[in-house]
Amino acid sequence: MPAAATMSCLVVDDQQTIRSLVRSGLQELGFKAIHEASDGEDGLRHMLSRPINLVISDFNMPKLDGLGLLRAVRSHPPIQKTAFIMLTGRADKELVQRAVQFGVNNYLVKPFTVATLREKIEAVFGTLH
Amino acid sequence: MDPLAAIRDTFFQECEEQLAELESGLLAMEAGDTDSETINAVFRAVHSIKGGAGAFSLDALVRFAHVFETALDEMRSGRLAPSQDALKVMLRASDVLADHVRAARDDGAVDEAHTAALAEELKALGPDGGADADEGSEDDWGDFEFKPMSVDAPDEPAPMVGGGWRVAFKPRADLYAKANETALLLRELGRLGAIEVECDASALPSLADIDPEAAYLAWTVTLTSDADETSVREVFEFVDGDCELEITGLQTDVGGGAGPDAGDAPEQVPGGDLDISALLARAQAAADSRPSSPAEAIPEPVPAEPVAAAPAIASAPVATATAAEPASPDGQGQPRKSEAGATIRVDLERVDRLIDLVGELVINQAMLSQRVMEAGFARASGVAMGLDELEQLTREIQDSVMAIRAQPVKSVFQRMPRLVREVGAMTGKPVRLVTEGEGTEVDKTVIERLADPLTHMIRNAIDHGLESPEKRAAAGKAAEGVVRLSAAHRSGRIVIEVADDGGGINRERVKSIAVERGLIAADAPLSDEEIDNLIFMPGFSTASEVSDISGRGVGMDVVKRSIQALGGRIAISSRPGKGSTFTMSLPLTLAVLDGMVVSVAGQTLVAPITAIVESLQPKASDVHSLGGHSRVIMIRDTYIPLIDVGMALNYRATPMDATQGVALLIEGEGGARAALLVDAIQGQRQVVIKSLEANYRQVPGVAAATILGDGRVALILDIDTIVAVSRGADSVRAEKRLAAAG
Incomplete structure (x- = not known):
């Protein structure tokens, strides 16, 4: 896994609570550059205005949901190769399956522990070329 | 935390x-x-x-x-x-x-x-x-085949943005008007490293055309330094918005600045009803115009941005900030909605202290005005005019300070929909609540103390006001009743109305109940309005059986009391078959009071106007002695105790001649009426309330004090206590007489 401190993360969720929880988990893992966006469109704007290495995004959000954001990311070459982890509630197996079709790199089920967060991030960045 | x-x-x-x-x-x-x-x-x-x-x-x-x-x-x-x-x-x-x-x-x-x-x-x-x-469990999900893909991740820390910065700086006239000095800013910048300064004087007009207060010069500074952008920006912290400022990293050639093209080969992902190109274009446009948002314009403190890895975007740390606000200190990129309404939390005590001081200021200003008038300054003199301005300012300060304590009534209104649902369900009456004017602001304490009376009135409106769905249908009304709760500002007060579209007050029934309970004489000639107002009398309840909704031993008299305690008034208007409307008028603040200024035995006193029903000059034929010092006065065929305020407060030992004074008919606790006898009425005015307890000690019969324009202290009467004490004294005397007789 690359040094967490060198990576730039974007947390996309319409709930400040969840954003703060993910942020605090990421900080514990040594991430320094953590950005927040409150919906998919806001997230996309962030991604177009600065380099982001990892997106952790909720699914159910106003304006543009997590799947929409994922599809937009995957279809736009400059940001296409950004790692994408989808946050889901329980019982959302179908959703994860759809996200997999659209090229999600992993998923994280709420509520999560810092250990799970680490596990999922490592799973993604372990596949680095 | x-x-x-x-x-x-x-x-x-x-x-x-x-x-x-x-x-x-x-x-x-x-x-x-x-x-x-x-x-x-x-x-x-x-x-x-x-x-x-x-x-x-x-x-x-x-x-x-x-x-x-x-x-x-x-x-x-x-x-x-x-x-x-x-x-x-x-x-x-x-x-x-x-x-x-x-x-x-x-x-x-x-x-x-x-x-x-x-x-x-x-x-x-x-x-x-x-x-x-069932909650799905992750355990039975099996393994997903995450598509293998290469992920852009920095393998090593990205190179530091080193070398330095180019700072283009063009002051506006405002910058100089606020006593800032370019030379000092440049000197400050020089502390970060070596600087090369170029001054662009091309905009300078000829001497004849020069406006001495305009700004014509611009500077370009090349700073060689390891300092990060934040430090550079900090130099200009205090001139933000008063200058054009562009800070550019010196390594600007990496990435070539080729912006991503929204229409550029979007590989269509299957199953898309999403117009991704349009979405990207919109997001791109927003991102491009974004640097005006401060948190975004400033790079992260950790210079780890893999500039080379993401070629098309963010080619260089270019930050244009022409009118940037200060960067958010935590840099967390909070959602914009939280930035919209910037608020601070302040201890309520501090606000109240400020309100107190402003009260002093108002009094002081009034005293000063009076002295100036007495000293014989002409109206048009500089002193008098200056004082007028001071008065204006003082009033504005007072209003602004009062506004700090003001809150929208929304906080209490929003508790009502639930109440309406619950009471509607309990009574089996379909009902809809309509609220208006939720943004109307009033003092925090007033709002807090409004909750109970409002709750009770809305319960009443549904329980007693609205008819059953069957009756409504028979009357040709919609089955669903409507309760309307509204707030509005009207002539310096807040007016809150609770209206229902029910059957209106059943006056026959109200009257017969009042007779039954001995509240009125059977043949009392009452107007419709007077009948409606009977429901405010203590001990009155129209509910034939005590329901668990309105029947909590709390009647409209208690509602009226709580409103009066806030310096408010309540009135009812009712139209048979159309519904009833309760109208409450409350002061916007509890720090000032509408007072009736009266004289009693050479003293100046203030009676709260909200308690006064009417004032009249007693005729000798209407005043009757009950023996001792007790007297009653006959007002429209009713005997009402006449209380000599001078005696009650021990200003004099013998009662005054009632015909020489003025009687204030007041309504005290529990609707009890009494007439307060004073020497004369001086006038009506708003007074700033000063706690007597905080400055002296509690005095029975006195609620608080105020300071009049001439600097004298006037006591504000506590009407309930005066009435209660006088009655107590009467009954004690009566007992003594009884004892002596026996």
């Missing part, structure tokens, strides 16, 4: 927002809103509460939210029709959810049986009619 505890606080704050959104969404749907975004927002609110609650292991909350969410999901997916009945269940479920949230926050308890009953109702809404929706 423990970070997790802070997030928990955030969670409960967000819950309140989501609960409000949930309720307003459901209400909108009930009113016929079929927009899919509305049901989505409603679903999301419950979903978010559940998601956050899970993180804090609030199991009971999660369980109920899950059942609720499942039902909402049915509705969202169209399997459950948004019928009025289903929405009613959901509105009550939202109340239970709110109870759960508050119980979780305050470690309180919830009504388990009620929760279970609602959960069953919600489940029954589903197509399976009560099948338990």
Whole structure:
């Protein structure tokens, strides 16, 4: 896994609570550059205005949901190769399956522990070329 | 604070927002809103509460939210029709959810049986009619085949943005007008490293055309330094907005600045009804115009941006900030909505201290004005005119300070929809609440003390005001009753109305009850208005059986008392068959009082106007002695105790001649009437209330004090105590007489 401190993360969720929880988990893992966006469109704007290495995004959000954001990311070459982890509630197996079709790199089920967060991030960045 | 505890606080704050959104969404749907975004927002609110609650292991909350969410999901997916009945269940479920949230926050308890009953109702809404929706478990998901893909990740720390900065700086005239100095800014910049300064004087006009207060010069500074952009920007912190400022990293050639092209080969992902190109174009446009948002314009403190790895975007740390606000200190990139209404939390004590001081200022200013007038300055003299301006300013300061304590009535209004639902369900009357003027502001204390009377009045409006659905149908009205709650500012006061479209006051019944309870004589000639006002009399209740809704031993007399205690008045108007309207008029603040200034035995006193019903000059024939010093006065065929204020406060030992004074007819606690005898009325004025207890000690019969324009202290009468004490004294004397006689 690359040094967490060198990576730039974007947390996309319409709930400040969840954003703060993910942020605090990421900080514990040594991430320094953590950005927040409150919906998919806001997230996309962030991604177009600065380099982001990892997106952790909720699914159910106003304006543009997590799947929409994922599809937009995957279809736009400059940001296409950004790692994408989808946050889901329980019982959302179908959703994860759809996200997999659209090229999600992993998923994280709420509520999560810092250990799970680490596990999922490592799973993604372990596949680095 | 423990970070997790802070997030928990955030969670409960967000819950309140989501609960409000949930309720307003459901209400909108009930009113016929079929927009899919509305049901989505409603679903999301419950979903978010559940998601956050899970993180804090609030199991009971999660369980109920899950059942609720499942039902909402049915509705969202169209399997459950948004019928009025289903929405009613959901509105009550939202109340239970709110109870759960508050119980979780305050470690309180919830009504388990009620929760279970609602959960069953919600489940029954589903197509399976009560099948338990199981939480999916991650364990049986199996493995997903995540598509292998290469991910851009920095293998090593990105190179530092070193070398330095180019700072283009063009002051506006405002910068100089605020006593800033370019030379000092440049010197400050020089502390960060070596600087090369170029001055662009091309805009300088000829000497004849020069405006001495305009700004013509611009500077370009090349700074060689390891300092980060934040440090460079800090130099200009105080001239933000008063200059054009562009700070550019010196290594600007990396990446070539080729912006991403929105229309550039979007590989269409299958199954797309999403117009991604348009979306990207929109997001791109927003991103391009973004650097005006401060948090975004400033790079992260950690210069780890892999500039080379993401070639097309963010080619160089270019930050244009022409009118940038100061960067948010935590750099967390909070959502913009929280930036919209910037607020600070201030100890209420500090605000009250300020209000006190402003009160002093008002008094002081009034005294000064009076002295100046006495000293014989002409109206047009500099001193008098300066004083006028001072008076204007003082008044504005007073208004502004009072506004700090003001809050929108929304905080109390928003508790009412739930009450209406509950009372409607209990009485079996379909009812809709309409609120207006929720943004109307009034003093915080007034709002807090409004909750109880309003609750009671709304209960009354539904329980007693509205007819049963059958009666309404017979009268040709819609089955659903309407209760209207509104607030508005009117001539320096707040007017709150509670209106129902029910049957209006049944005057025959009210009158017969009042006679039955001995409140009025059977043949008393009363106007309609007087009959309506009987309901404010203590001991009056029209409910033939005490229902558990309005019958709590609390009548309209208590409502009236609480409103009067706030310096307010309440009135009722009723039209048979059309409904009743209660109108309350309250002061915007409790720091000032509308007072009647009176003289008593050479003293100046203030009586709260809200307590005074009328004033009259007693005729000798109307005043009757009861022996000793007790007297009564006959006002329209009713004997009312006449209390000599001078005697009550021990200003004089023998009663004054009633015909030489003025009687103020007042209504005291419990609706008891009395007439206060004073020497004369001086006038009516707003006075600033000063606590007597804080400065001296409590004095029976005196509520507080105020300072008049001439600097003298005037006591504000505590009418209830004066009436009570006089009565007590009378009964003591009566007992003594009885004892002496026996």
